Every structure is written in structure tokens, then in C-alpha cells.
Amino acid sequence: ETGVTQTPRHLVMGMTNKKSLKCEQHLGHNAMYWYKQSAKKPLELMFVYSLEERVENNSVPSRFSPECPNSSHLFLHLHTLQPEDSALYLCASSQEFPSSGSGETQYFGPGTRLLVL
Amino acid sequence: GQNIDQPTEMTATEGAIVQINCTYQTSGFNGLFWYQQHAGEAPTFLSYNVLDGLEEKGRFSSFLSRSKGYSYLLLKELQMKDSASYLCAPHNTDKLIFGTGTRLQVFP
Numbered sequence: 397e398t399g400v401t402q403t404p405r406h407l408v409m410g411m412t413n414k415k416s417l418k419c420e421q422h423l424g425h426n427a428m429y430w431y432k433q434s435a436k437k438p439l440e441l442m443f444v445y446s447l448e449e450r451v452e453n454n455s456v457p458s459r460f461s462p463e464c465p466n467s468s469h470l471f472l473h474l475h476t477l478q479p480e481d482s483a484l485y486l487c488a489s490s491q492e493f494p495s496s497g498s499g500e501t502q503y504f505g506p507g508t509r510l511l512v513l
Numbered sequence: 514g515q516n517i518d519q520p521t522e523m524t525a526t527e528g529a530i531v532q533i534n535c536t537y538q539t540s541g542f543n544g545l546f547w548y549q550q551h552a553g554e555a556p557t558f559l560s561y562n563v564l565d566g567l568e569e570k571g572r573f574s575s576f577l578s579r580s581k582g583y584s585y586l587l588l589k590e591l592q593m594k595d596s597a598s599y600l601c602a603p604h605n606t607d608k609l610i611f612g613t614g615t616r617l618q619v620f621p
Contacts, residue, residue: 398555400555436613438517438610438612438613438614439556439611441608441609452607452608484553486555494606494607500543500609501558501561502609504548504556504557506554507554507555509553
């Protein structure tokens with residue numbers, strides 16, 4: 397248990413569906429992240445939120461829409477996804493962002509395994 | 514540009530020692546993280562090196578040479594449960610840059 401939870405753990409959706417991924421951290425951190433992990437590829441940073449403000453958006457298609465209502469919760473809203481979006485979606489949190497020290501240590505949730513048909 | 518290079522796969526025997534190397538080139542550098550990731554699970558934090566040298570933490574040690582853009586993770590007294598992917602992640606000015614990871618298989 398890292399103090400970061402994600403739901404659902406598994407999700408199968410059609411290309412016309414709309415779904416949301418949820419992340420919650422119980423660590424009192426100020427920064428939260430969404431990553432995509434595809435087979436045999438590095439973790440790709442998608443979005444970063446610091447104190448509920450989006451500070452990073454790494455050229456992610458608009459079919460992915462993040463939402464951070466407070467510093468403990470992070471959502472990723474999905475709509476009209478493509479099969480190549482099938483991947484493990486990981487949420488993480490850290491004490492602060494940006495940071496030049498160990499405050500950047502990120503703690504990951506268990507991930508949501510997404511399959512788009 | 515930014516580049517991280519680590520071996521794709523390694524194998525070792527239970528009880529042995531294994532060293533996983535990582536070379537990196539990043540724009541800006543604050544330190545380097547190592548994470549462990551078991552199949553289908555989240556990455557978990559192992560170590561963070563800021564200064565040159567070796568940091569030991571139980572069976573795991575991590576080394577950094579900033580001038581050479583080089584790090585390694587040393588795992589001693591290997592156990593079956595150490596079979597996992599090990600991710601090298603330099604920390605540049607504002608984010609972590611992850612490599613593809615090294616998949617380590619430990620055999621009896």
C-alpha cells in the first residue's frame with residue numbers, strides 16, 4: 397500500500413463510450429500525476445497537477461481530459477478512445493512540484509488496466 | 514535531447530549479486546530515482562541519489578556519477594521475489610524521465 401488508490405482496476409470500453417478513471421491519495425501531497433504505460437515502452441507522463449492547477453500537459457490528445465477537484469483527488473475522463481489507447485494508466489503523487497530534492501519522490505497507485513475495443 | 518539507456522533483460526540466480534546499469538542524458542539534472550515494478554503492479558520507490566557515490570539500503574545499493582551520466586542499482590543476496598522490472602528515472606528540472614526498464618528474472 398503506497399497511500400494512492402485507483403479505481404477501477406480494470407476497464408473495458410468501446411470506442412464510443414465515456415468513462416472516468418479515479419485516483420485518490422492519502423499522503424497529504426500537493427502534486428498529482430497521470431502516466432500511461434504501454435507494453436515495452438517507458439512510462440509516459442500525461443498530466444501534472446500542483447495544488448489543483450494543471451502545470452503540465454504533454455501533448456495528450458483531447459480525448460483524455462483530466463480533472464483535479466482538490467489536492468487529494470484526480471480524475472481522467474475518457475471519450476471516443478482508440479484501440480491504441482489500451483494501456484496501464486498510473487496515477488502518482490508527490491509532496492511538491494517542481495522540486496529539486498526528494499520532495500519529488502513519486503508514489504504510484506496500482507493502476508487501471510484499460511482495454512479499448 | 515533526453516535519453517535513458519538500460520539493458521532490456523537480465524537473468525540471475527537466487528543468492529547471487531546483480532548490477533543493473535543506467536546511462537542517461539537529460540536537459541538539467543537534479544538526481545536519479547530507481548523504482549521496482551512487479552508485473553501488473555505499480556512502480557515502487559527504491560532509491561534517490563543526488564550526490565556522487567554509493568548509497569546502501571539493505572540488500573539494495575545505488576550508485577551515481579553525475580559527470581559520467583551513469584548510475585547502477587546493485588542487488589545482493591537475490592531472492593525470487595526480486596524478479597521484476599527496475600526503472601531508472603533521472604530527475605531533470607521539473608519531472609522524472611523514465612527508461613523502458615530492465616526486466617530481471619531470478620532463477621532458483
